[in-house]
Amino acid sequence: MFKVPPVFARRLQELLRAMPKAELHIHIEGSLEPELIFALAQRNDVPLPYASVEALRQAYAFTNLQSFLDIYYAGASVLLHEQDFYDMARAYLARAAMDNVAHAEIFFDPQTHTARGVAIETVINGLHRACEDARSELGISSTLILCFLRHLSEASAFETLEQAQPLLDKIVGVGLDSSELGHPPEKFAHVFARCRELGLHLVAHAGEEGPPAYIWSALDVLKVERIDHGVQAMHDAALMQRLAQDRIPLTVCPLSNQKLCVFPDLKNHNLRQLLDAGLCATVNSDDPAYFGGYINENFTQVFAATDMTARHAYQLAFNSFEASFLPAPRKAELIARLQAHIHAFA
Template sequence: MTTSAHTPDFSRIPRAALPALLCAMPKAELHIHIEGSLEPELIFALAQRNGVALPYASVEALRAAYAFTDLQSFLDIYYAGASVLLHEQDFYDMAWAYFERAKADNVVHAELFFDPQTHTARNVPMATVIHGLARACADAQAKLGVSSALILCFLRHLSEAEAFDTLEAALPFREHFIGVGLDSSERGHPPEKFARVFAKCRELGLKLVAHAGEEGPPAYIESALDVLHVQRIDHGVRSIESAELMHRLAASRMPLTVCPLSNVKLCVYGDMAEHQLPALLAAGLCATVNSDDPAYFGGYMNANFLATFNALPQLGAAEAYTLAANSFEASFVDDAMKKAWTASLDQAFAQAITA
């Protein structure tokens, strides 16, 4: 955990002060699919602007369809929602809406996943996608003080060859993204499927992350580490099923980008009270809290923190601090920025003690 010489006395923070502190403390978000932040209202506004017909009669009808039984049932609606994204301004508007919510939740840094294959398959040019998102990132820094970076994700239900084609199409815009990830349907698509693509990305100096251990088994986490050589595991909650893997993750400080509301919405856990985040933290893992696809899963960063801490009374001020500090440690920024954010985290906790 990234700590400072001024780590607070957590025992002096009453339980009643915790909700406000969770909302006020600075934090980084490291697992956000920007297409998954597309709210129904904006979907309908973009559909009207672009003349796209939707299979839902209203915003309310679309929201009513958000009753997912697993990852695939969510993805079906997710891809339908993305169909309204056609022009650079659409991608800008989507990302800007997210950044405004991130600012309100005291997110100081966000590393955004984007899925170019979802768009290039609809003949939307790679340049349109990346330029729209990159422009929003620049404005978020300038106008909101929120720093950010883009991570290009390969869709794992598609082929290795298609991933290579996507990488080649994106490389002319290399200055706009810092790394690559692996998302979409986990079952039946092990990390090894993309070993050569990730090897190429590693040669190019890109940061490497991958979804593993959400619906897939602990073995997928091991493959992401040993075959893809990732620097972060996205989700990773099923590591709890392997004591050996848990020890390895703790010893290496390998970050896990955990998404609590998503895990419940997609039936990884029956309800939040079953979530294993406390066990991951107790074992010393570098776990973080993130929103995943917040428009679909019931909330952005603060909603995830509040729901998690409300359902799991064993989580207190010390764990809140650890999760925020972990998010800075796990981010792909320089040490000076991490130190500055940790100092502001200390200040937020100091204010909670004196309040």
């Protein structure tokens, strides 16, 4: 077993920022910073209901998931052309590389755009081109996960899957996001079964605001490989045991949980409890432009608020590579790089 050397508390924050890691829960539309929203609005002649960048930032006072989604979809309205999607993804990947993210698996919401008349090819081709350029120019690998909007119908999800069929070589999997309450995973059982037949990886948001029962449904009905969020699992001992035993990853997003009042105070976040119970928990940024921080801010703030140690830091980074959809040799390479970094740092 790999042993994590002791690290002095004052250097822990530096370790969190410097260690290699993967990001597995990032909504690319949620990385759209206010400055880029205004720049794209001007480029595309799209009117905005805010007078300035600062006025838009001040609107980021959310009371729950739905209050966030209302602004999230309004911000996405400036994305019209392939270059817009490229610029958005390229900006995120540059920032992720600065945070020592070695690999990212990026969510995108095609229905948000096709409903406005933007072709799905425009969305996917722009994002994919940014991923390819970032790989060669920044050394960060990335893949795309197409997410269905759960507040829409399963028929709409099937329509989106059909539109994406010619482009499936440019995505690694499908997910399920948007409003959780009132939209249980089983609503999408048939479309997820079809995606599984197509050989796509499967993930789903469950157990952020929704109950542990949604996590069970995501696992048993949708047959997902990862649970996005999943923090409500703590309220179900049998579920916790299953998640630990089967090493089912949870892509936890601390600042998002705080901003959306799931854990109003980070000192009460259950990330450490999830780790100490043997779960394959990871740290991610969710919608960093809206929730106050990219992946390193999620690491440093939740560690500052809790009593986690360098051992937890290593485990979270290790879990992120283990939980990724990378080929086994690439996972082993990144885990070896992480271990060498931890030893050299300590």
